[in-house]
Amino acid sequence: MAKISVIMGVFNGEKHVSKAIDSILNQTYSDFELIICDDASTDNSLNIIKNYISKYDRIILVENDVNLGLAATLNRCLEVAKGEYIARMDDDDVSLPHRFEKQIEYLEANPNCTILGGAARLYDGEGDYGKISHKRNPNKIDIFKSPKFIHPTVIMRSEALKKVSGYTVADYTKRTEDYDLWCKLYANGYKGSNLQEVILNYYEGRDSYKKKKFKHRIDSIKLRKIWRKKLKIPFNIYFVTIFKIIIGGLLPNKFMMKYHRVKFKE
Template sequence: MPKVSVIMGVYNTNDEKMLKQAIDSILNQTFEDLEFIIRDDGSTDNTFEIVERLTSEDQRVKLLKNTKNIGLAATLNKCLENAQGKYIARMDADDICSLERIEKQVSFLDNNKEYSLVGSNATLFDGESEIKTRKMPEFPKKESFLFNSPYIHPTIMMDSEVYKILGGYRESKETLRCEDYDLFFRLYTLGYKGYNIQENLFKFREDNNAFKRRKFKYRIDEMKVRHKGFKSLKLYPKAAPYLVKPLIVGILPIKVLKLIKNAK
C-alpha cells in the first residue's frame, strides 16, 4: 500500500496546460510512494478525457468519475473511500506543488506524532506571474480561526485515521464553498492539532475566475459555518465581530477585494 494518497476533484477544467501543471507537480514529487486519486465530478466537457490522456502512463493514478455533478465535498469523500495511504494529501486542479512538498510533509508528520495535520505557506499567482506570499500561522490555535481559515486547503496533509474519525467532509448546502473551514473547525473541536510549514510549498491560483466564484450566497453559508465553528470552539463573545466578515467582504467589488488581498 502507498504511504500517501493524494486526492483531487476536477470539474469542467478543460485547460490542458493548467491540468498538466497540476498533475505533473504531483507525479514528479521527490517522494514517490504515493497514489494519486483523481475524481471527475460529472464534467460536461472533455476534462475527463484530458486527464485520462495526461495520466495514462503512470500506474499510481486512479482516475474515477461521478455519473453526475455532486460537489467538491462529496467528490472528496468518494476519493477518501478509495484511499489506501496512511496520510491523505489534498490537491486542486488549478494549483502547483513544490516538488518536495509531499516529502517534507511526510517527514513532519512522521517525526511529530502530536500533530494530525500539516499545511504550508503558499505563493499566490494569477496563472502567469507570482503575486505575493500567503504566510500562514505556524502553530494555529483556536483563535486563529477568527478572521480566516488558518490552513490553505489544497496544501494540507492529514492522518487518514483522523479523516475517518471526522467522517470526512460534511456534505451540505452551507459547506458548498467552505467544506475545508468546516473540517478544520471540527478537527480542533475534537482536540487535534495542526502545523503550517513556514515554506512556500505550493502555488495557489488566485485569478479573476477565483474571485467571481465567491458569490454572495456562499458568503451567507460561510457565516453559518463560522457560527457553528465559533460556538463549538467556545470563541464567543470574542468571535461576534468576526461573524459578519464574509458578508462585508461579499459586498465589495472584485477590484477592491483584490487590492485588499494583495496588500496584506
C-alpha cells in the first residue's frame, strides 16, 4: 500500500496535464499512487492520461460520465485512495521535485499536524510573476477569514478526511470547496501548518481577480454564516470579514489589478 495517495481532478486540461503528471512522477519521494479522475473532459485530456497509464502502473484512472465539478471529482478519488496521506494536485500546476519528501518529513515529525501546505510560485503563459505564502500555523480565526492553505500544495492525513466525509458537494461550494474543507477539519479539532518555502508552481492568470463573480462572493458569505457558529467566531470578526468580501466585489477592476500586483509582489 502506498504511503501517499495523490488525487487530481482533470477537466479539459490537455495544455498542462502532462507537466502536472510528470512533476508527480519525478518526485524524490516515490512511495505514492496517483489517482486521476477525468471530469468528462471534451478535449484530448483523457487520451493523454491513458497514455501515461499504459506506461506507469502506479497511476489509477477514474472517469466521470458527466461533469460533476471539483468537489465531487475529488471525492471519487478519495473512494479508491489507500494511502495514509492524501496529497492534492491540479492539472495545470507543477510540483517541485522535493515537495513530497519535505512534506512527509514534516508530518512524521509533527503528528498533531493534519493539513500541511506550502508556498507557491505563480506563473502563466508569460512566465513567473509572483509568490503566494500563508501563515505558518493558522488558527481557526485565520481559517474563517480566508483560505489559509493553497489547495494544490496540501497533504492531509487520510483518517481526518474520512472523519469529515471528504469534500462538501453543494452549489455554494463550487468555488470554495477547499475553504469549506479547512473549516470542517478545524471544527473537528484538527490543525494545519504551512511550509514557508515554495513547493509548487501554481498556474494563475494575472487577472485572476476577474474570475470571482459577485455570485461566488455571495456563496462565500453563505459559507461563513454556516461556519461562524460551528467555529464559534466572534460577531465583530464575522462582520468585518463579510464587509471586506462585499467591498472587494464592488471595487473597480483597475483598483483590484493594482492590489493583486502588490499582493503577489509582481
